[in-house]
Amino acid sequence: MGRSLLDLRFLQVICALRKSRLYERRLSDIYGKCYKQKITIDSELHTVMKLRTLLHEGLHLAYPNWSEKRVVATEKEIWRRITARQVEKLARIYRRIKGAA
Numbered sequence: 001m002g003r004s005l006l007d008l009r010f011l012q013v014i015c016a017l018r019k020s021r022l023y024e025r026r027l028s029d030i031y032g033k034c035y036k037q038k039i040t041i042d043s044e045l046h047t048v049m050k051l052r053t054l055l056h057e058g059l060h061l062a063y064p065n066w067s068e069k070r071v072v073a074t075e076k077e078i079w080r081r082i083t084a085r086q087v088e089k090l091a092r093i094y095r096r097i098k099g100a101a
Protein backbone atom coordinates (compact mmCIF):
# COMPACT_ATOMS: atom_id res chain seq x y z
CA MET A 1 0.00 0.00 0.00
CA GLY A 2 1.42 3.40 -0.92
CA ARG A 3 2.00 6.27 1.48
CA SER A 4 -0.88 8.36 0.15
CA LEU A 5 -3.37 5.50 0.44
CA LEU A 6 -2.21 4.80 4.01
CA ASP A 7 -2.64 8.49 4.85
CA LEU A 8 -6.12 8.47 3.31
CA ARG A 9 -7.10 5.40 5.35
CA PHE A 10 -5.76 7.10 8.46
CA LEU A 11 -7.82 10.22 7.82
CA GLN A 12 -10.96 8.16 7.24
CA VAL A 13 -10.34 6.52 10.62
CA ILE A 14 -9.97 9.91 12.34
CA CYS A 15 -13.22 11.12 10.77
CA ALA A 16 -15.07 7.99 11.90
CA LEU A 17 -13.62 8.24 15.41
CA ARG A 18 -14.80 11.84 15.80
CA LYS A 19 -18.39 10.57 15.76
CA SER A 20 -17.81 7.82 18.29
CA ARG A 21 -17.64 7.42 22.05
CA LEU A 22 -14.91 5.56 23.86
CA TYR A 23 -15.09 3.70 27.14
CA GLU A 24 -12.33 1.97 29.04
CA ARG A 25 -13.07 -1.07 31.08
CA ARG A 26 -11.54 -4.39 31.97
CA LEU A 27 -11.89 -6.81 29.06
CA SER A 28 -10.61 -10.27 29.74
CA ASP A 29 -9.69 -11.80 26.41
CA ILE A 30 -9.78 -9.00 23.85
CA TYR A 31 -8.07 -5.61 23.49
CA GLY A 32 -11.13 -3.78 22.29
CA LYS A 33 -14.47 -3.96 20.57
CA CYS A 34 -16.93 -1.68 18.88
CA TYR A 35 -20.66 -1.72 18.45
CA LYS A 36 -22.28 1.00 16.37
CA GLN A 37 -20.47 4.21 17.49
CA LYS A 38 -19.43 2.85 20.86
CA ILE A 39 -15.87 1.65 21.34
CA THR A 40 -14.66 -0.20 24.41
CA ILE A 41 -10.94 -0.62 25.10
CA ASP A 42 -9.29 -2.72 27.80
CA SER A 43 -8.36 -0.36 30.63
CA GLU A 44 -5.31 -2.47 31.52
CA LEU A 45 -3.51 -1.96 28.22
CA HIS A 46 -0.42 0.20 27.99
CA THR A 47 -0.93 3.58 26.31
CA VAL A 48 0.65 2.53 23.02
CA MET A 49 -1.57 -0.55 22.76
CA LYS A 50 -4.61 1.57 23.59
CA LEU A 51 -3.79 3.82 20.64
CA ARG A 52 -3.20 0.88 18.33
CA THR A 53 -6.50 -0.66 19.44
CA LEU A 54 -8.23 2.67 18.79
CA LEU A 55 -6.82 2.59 15.26
CA HIS A 56 -8.11 -0.97 14.82
CA GLU A 57 -11.61 -0.15 16.06
CA GLY A 58 -11.59 3.04 14.01
CA LEU A 59 -10.96 0.97 10.88
CA HIS A 60 -14.04 -1.11 11.70
CA LEU A 61 -16.07 2.11 12.01
CA ALA A 62 -14.68 3.66 8.84
CA TYR A 63 -14.99 0.46 6.79
CA PRO A 64 -17.92 -1.47 8.30
CA ASN A 65 -18.04 -4.02 5.49
CA TRP A 66 -14.36 -5.03 5.75
CA SER A 67 -13.47 -8.45 7.11
CA GLU A 68 -11.53 -8.79 10.36
CA LYS A 69 -8.59 -10.05 8.31
CA ARG A 70 -8.53 -6.93 6.17
CA VAL A 71 -8.85 -4.65 9.18
CA VAL A 72 -5.93 -6.41 10.90
CA ALA A 73 -3.76 -6.26 7.77
CA THR A 74 -4.45 -2.55 7.28
CA GLU A 75 -3.92 -1.82 10.97
CA LYS A 76 -0.52 -3.54 10.78
CA GLU A 77 0.50 -1.66 7.67
CA ILE A 78 -0.55 1.75 9.00
CA TRP A 79 1.13 1.05 12.35
CA ARG A 80 4.38 -0.04 10.73
CA ARG A 81 4.71 3.31 8.97
CA ILE A 82 2.86 5.61 11.33
CA THR A 83 4.39 9.06 11.88
CA ALA A 84 4.89 10.80 15.24
CA ARG A 85 2.31 13.33 14.16
CA GLN A 86 -0.28 10.65 13.46
CA VAL A 87 0.36 9.03 16.84
CA GLU A 88 -0.18 12.44 18.43
CA LYS A 89 -3.44 12.80 16.50
CA LEU A 90 -4.65 9.42 17.75
CA ALA A 91 -3.72 10.36 21.33
CA ARG A 92 -5.66 13.61 21.04
CA ILE A 93 -8.79 11.96 19.67
CA TYR A 94 -8.51 9.25 22.33
CA ARG A 95 -8.72 11.90 25.05
CA ARG A 96 -11.48 13.79 23.30
CA ILE A 97 -13.93 10.92 22.76
CA LYS A 98 -13.32 9.19 26.07
CA GLY A 99 -16.52 9.23 28.10
CA ALA A 100 -16.81 9.37 31.83
CA ALA A 101 -16.11 6.00 33.42
Ligand SMILES: [Zn+2]
Nearest residue numbers: 056060068071
Ligand atom coordinates in the same frame (compact mmCIF):
# COMPACT_ATOMS: atom_id res chain seq x y z
ZN1 LIG B 1 -11.40 -6.26 14.79
